[in-house]
Amino acid sequence: xxxxxxxxxxxxIKEKRLLGPINLLxxxxxxxxxxxxxxxxxxxxxxxxxxxxxxxxxxxxxxIPNNLAAKEQSFVFQTPIMLxxxxxxxxxxxxxxxxxxxxxxxxxxxxxxxxIGLEKKVNQQAPLLSGGEMQAVAVxxxxxxxxxxxxxxxxxxxxxxxxxxxxxxxxxxxxKNDTKIIMSTHDLGQAKRLADDIIYLHKGLLESHCxxxxxxxxxxxxxxxxxxxxxxxx
Amino acid sequence: xxxxxxxxxxxxxxxxxxxxxxxxxxxxxxxxxLTALLVSIIIAFPLAALIVVTRFRxxxxxxxxxxxxxxxxxxxxxxxxxxxxxRSGPLGVxxxxxxxxxxxxxxxxIITPLIASxxxxxxxGLWADYxxxxxxINTSKPRRIGTLMWDSRRALITACLAGFGRGIGEVGAIMIxxxxxxxxxxxxxxAISLETSRGDFALALALGFVLISLALSVSFATHxxxxxxxxxxx
Numbered sequence: 001x002x003x004x005x006x007x008x009x010x011x012x013i014k015e016k017r018l019l020g021p022i023n024l025l026x027x028x029x030x031x032x033x034x035x036x037x038x039x040x041x042x043x044x045x046x047x048x049x050x051x052x053x054x055x056x057x058x059x060x061x062x063x064i065p066n067n068l069a070a071k072e073q074s075f076v077f078q079t080p081i082m083l084x085x086x087x088x089x090x091x092x093x094x095x096x097x098x099x100x101x102x103x104x105x106x107x108x109x110x111x112x113x114x115x116i117g118l119e120k121k122v123n124q125q126a127p128l129l130s131g132g133e134m135q136a137v138a139v140x141x142x143x144x145x146x147x148x149x150x151x152x153x154x155x156x157x158x159x160x161x162x163x164x165x166x167x168x169x170x171x172x173x174x175x176k177n178d179t180k181i182i183m184s185t186h187d188l189g190q191a192k193r194l195a196d197d198i199i200y201l202h203k204g205l206l207e208s209h210c211x212x213x214x215x216x217x218x219x220x221x222x223x224x225x226x227x228x229x230x231x232x233x234x
Numbered sequence: 235x236x237x238x239x240x241x242x243x244x245x246x247x248x249x250x251x252x253x254x255x256x257x258x259x260x261x262x263x264x265x266x267x268l269t270a271l272l273v274s275i276i277i278a279f280p281l282a283a284l285i286v287v288t289r290f291r292x293x294x295x296x297x298x299x300x301x302x303x304x305x306x307x308x309x310x311x312x313x314x315x316x317x318x319x320x321r322s323g324p325l326g327v328x329x330x331x332x333x334x335x336x337x338x339x340x341x342x343x344i345i346t347p348l349i350a351s352x353x354x355x356x357x358x359g360l361w362a363d364y365x366x367x368x369x370x371i372n373t374s375k376p377r378r379i380g381t382l383m384w385d386s387r388r389a390l391i392t393a394c395l396a397g398f399g400r401g402i403g404e405v406g407a408i409m410i411x412x413x414x415x416x417x418x419x420x421x422x423x424x425a426i427s428l429e430t431s432r433g434d435f436a437l438a439l440a441l442g443f444v445l446i447s448l449a450l451s452v453s454f455a456t457h458x459x460x461x462x463x464x465x466x467x468x
Contacts, residue, residue, distance in 0.1 A: 050370065051369075052366055052369060052370065070372050071372055073370075073372075074370065074371075075366075075370040077366060077367070081363060081364065081366065081367040083364070083367075083381070083385060084360075084385045084386075085385065093371070094371050097371055097372070097373050097377060
């Protein structure tokens with residue numbers, strides 16, 4: 001499935017360019033964190049790679065055919081989308097879509113429910129959970145199919161410390177189990193904790209793609225320096 | 235006022251004495267409307283879901299037509315069905331005129347747009363929430379349709395009740411295509427019409443009360459068995 005090659009990708013809406021042109025090469029291992037100010041194109045980049053947005057220009061090529069690659073990916077949205085079903089049924093859903101048997105889906109879902117600590121809420125309607133619980137369910141639902149590529153769009157943006165830690169621990173474990181993770185975040189601390197490499201976007205353009213240490217120790221651009229210093233970037 | 239009380243008393247008496255004719259007419263009313271409802275559901279739900287999940291040319295036009303057809307005048311529908319199934323009509327050879335089958339067809343034509351429009355409206359809202367998730371999970375179109383229908387089932391029950399209400403209370407179309415024939419096509423509404431024209435207001439009122447009781451009973455039973463307002467929000 002890897003490397004993932006993104007060539008001259010652009011997203012335009014009417015005459016306005018939201019993203020690009022972006023050229024990027026992603027390898028299988030580790031956690032790639034996408035950083036950038038609001039409106040820099042982080043979400044658009046993730047959605048484009050995942051296939052939720054039609055490209056205005058350019059190509060996204062996986063090492064395997066794109067239709068097969070689509071089956072090996074999962075996406076966690078910034079605002080968790082819960083099916084109007086119980087927690088258990090939400091977790092079983094992607095497995096049932098992939099034609100796994102009901103008993104197998106049930107068993108796997110129960111394992112994940114234990115991992116995220118929601119044993120007491122197995123049968124509760126998922127949209128009635130707290131924000132942190134919903135995001136944990138969303139992450140578990142994304143990982144239950146053992147994807148080779150996991151996209152996360154600011155998954156902990158509105159969560160408190162404990163909920164954030166629960167999700168980060170799951171992500172670290174998933175990365176160790178050979179799931180490539182690409183996530184956007186505003187949280188520099190989270191980037192420091194999780195990232196192997198950092199993709200920095202500014203005004204829809206890729207400013208840099210380098211290792212975490214390289215990015216933190218010698219920021220590759222003026223905007224990146226300002227971002228790291230916590231300045232307001234206009 | 236006196237006539238209303240007389241009607242109530244007569245309705246009460248007709249029900250507790252298990253009047254054979256009343257029971258036959260009531261069962262025929264239920265048979266015609268429930269069958270028409272079933273036919274409508276089979277057409278309307280998948281059609282509404284398909285319109286929701288598919289982008290095609292003239293989509294807006296189709297939705298507008300569907301909404302406009304909600305106000306289809308029953309008498310006109312009755313007239314059209316009459317012409318089609320009359321001896322000289324294109325389907326006259328089937329010999330369906332003045333049978334319950336013709337009444338079912340007329341009612342199905344009347345309530346299908348109503349059910350499809352209400353179903354479309356409720357599934358449209360759900361699709362706005364689910365779209366990105368279902369695409370991300372790589373679901374097929376039939377799976378998306380199935381998921382939307384299942385997760386909006388409570389709203390769809392309401393659509394069914396609206397259709398049932400319109401069907402069971404309908405008189406114009408079934409009078410034309412059924413002919414209000416005693417022991418064959420007479421239903422509650424056509425019987426009420428007949429008794430009113432005869433001047434037997436008490437009996438007409440009694441039948442009216444039975445009709446209302448029937449409609450309410452079906453509605454309560456649907457809510458009861460559908461577990462609406464129980465087990466969570468939906």
